[in-house]
Ligand SMILES: Nc1ncnc2c1ncn2[C@@H]1O[C@H](COP(=O)(O)OP(=O)(O)O)[C@@H](O)[C@H]1O
């Protein structure tokens with residue numbers, strides 16, 4: 001068996017008395033979308049934060065393509081190919097979409113400690129950013145300051161930033177929240193084409209989207225994975241229906 | 249485009265400064281030539297601070313440390329040159345010198361090293377803690393200078409013979425202005441170039457959104473530290489020139505008042521505007537000289553101007569002249 005793109009092993013995190021991540025293990029394999037679902041406060045964002053390196057786990061390991069990255073910082077994990085979008089989008093508002101994406105391309109292409117050549121005339125960077133923007137359907141919007149983009153477009157710029165890293169795995173935290181039917185439909189189509197390039201760990205609330213897109217689903221409740229498996233299995237799981245899908 | 253408007257405003261401002269010096273020289277008024285030199289040098293110090301504060305988002309309240317260290321580097325080296333006493337005898341002998349270029353080199357090195365140490369510790373914090381820690385480091389150096397008698401302690405150190413520059417008579421006020429103005433232009437050109445580079449893109453993002461910077465695979469800490477060091481080197485260069493302008497260096501150059509004044513130049517001129525600190529320093533020196541000549545209460549007017557900028561005109565003088573800053 002080949003190494004999974006991303007593996008989480010026995011992760012634990014407590015905030016004071018509250019156990020936000022309770023012995024979570026899961027993996028992300030090449031070519032798949034692995035959905036992470038669970039009620040509000042289940043610990044989904046906390047888990048993503050530990051995988052990305054923002055939150056130090058109390059115990060457990062994170063592996064990226066077999067390599068233990070538990071001790072590495074956020075930037076180092078990103079350079080190793082861990083791309084990420086935030087639940088609340090996090091871009092530099094006064095900068096254009098292109099500038100935001102160029103920064104990720106710059107990190108991928110080498111050192112940021114170059115002091116003379118002007119990035120604005122750096123064809124390779126501009127081209128990489130334009131390509132990533134085109135992939136998410138924002139060709140021609142590169143010049144617009146991100147502050148002037150719509151909520152949905154900002155989401156897409158974040159995905160473009162992640163793509164410009166040349167990702168080996170993507171962590172997307174509720175990318176469809178607040179997008180509306182049309183926007184989330186377009187994003188769903190995009191994710192479907194992206195997963196061959198980099199498998200996606202997708203945190204999502206929209207159950208229709210999850211059941212349509214995901215290859216596998218893990219259900220998180222109060223920090224624990226209560227079920228994990230192929231979509232059909234999860235759909236049928238009585239415990240999941242009771243605990244999460246609100247059926248009795 | 250606002251970018252070209254800012255360019256035009258910057259060129260006009262710098263030309264006005266050079267024009268003022270030339271005019272004063274032609275009118276036989278070396279006092280005003282020296283005043284223009286003062287603006288150029290304080291502006292240079294502000295350009296240094298602006299790199300950290302305006303572009304990197306690092307509100308240093310301790311840049312007097314670098315201004316003063318640059319000044320003392322100049323004063324001490326010149327003092328040794330005047331006494332024919334070597335600066336070091338062990339492990340090898342180092343003589344003083346009375347030439348500006350090597351003095352600047354030493355000032356840059358000293359300030360760079362000090363900034364690397366201060367930055368490495370201070371940049372672990374942010375916000376008001378960063379402000380306080382940079383202040384604390386600067387105060388430590390200030391007290392050290394006061395209590396170290398070898399180089400004048402509290403009384404400071406005179407530079408009896410102004411240091412030389414190849415091919416120029418540095419005692420000629422206009423020539424000295426030329427040196428200070430040239431230094432300012434070099435610092436502006438280097439800063440401008442730097443800000444447009446990959447490093448500049450990273451430094452800008454470290455200010456705008458460090459979370460995004462890290463997510464893009466760039467660790468904010470070394471980016472900030474490098475920006476802080478470059479900033480300190482420029483401010484230290486200004487310090488060395490200031491010591492030569494006044495023929496004197498004292499702990500005043502290291503005091504927190506001076507750190508505050510540098511911040512005032514940046515805010516008055518326009519935070520994060522390349523030539524802003526020069527405009528700020530010019531406004532400050534004009535106010536101090538002409539209003540200060542009429543009334544001792546000139547700081548009151550300065551305070552009101554500052555209040556006005558902070559409340560109503562965030563872009564400062566450059567903002568008023570060239571509109572809002574725009575990124576591409
Ligand atoms: N930094 C923190 N300090 C204390 N509690 C936190 C912190 N971050 C998250 N929590 C708590 O951990 C739990 C999981 O939060 P979160 O991961 O955001 O859930 P989800 O993304 O599934 O909605 C919540 O109860 C939340 O209040």
Ligand SMILES: [Mg+2]
Nearest residue numbers: 044045046087
């Ligand atoms: Mg969440």
